[in-house]
Amino acid sequence: MLDVLYFAWVRERIGIPREQVETQAATVAELVEELKAREERYAAAFADPSALRVALDQELRDFDAPLAGVREVAFFPPMTGG
Template structure:
């Protein structure tokens, strides 16, 4: 699946997107796998309260199942202006 990173998440990890092969069943499982990779991932995912995620472009909670997802995106909460 494609994993996309936006704003400061992308800055901390250092890439805008990557292809990931995973056995994760939920978004939280995917976050745990990514966080275990390297310090930069662990730093990016250290405060899930400051992150939002979308599966196939639909906002979901971190306990959402991945199923046959093609894309997961991580980004900070959006603000209006």
């Protein structure tokens, strides 16, 4: 079971800040495909993966990163701190 978190407009498009996801996905990219297939709001949020960033257990990673051993996945747009 994965904790999946959404921030900024990704959170707004999907409509919830976090959820638990039961998945067999081996990589982030596979998880994204599973989520996109769920409902239109997920498809809209993940329409352009190049506009998104992903963190695994609070570390920035690439979409081809493996999910083995990961507990928390977060999707968000490029950051705008400072």
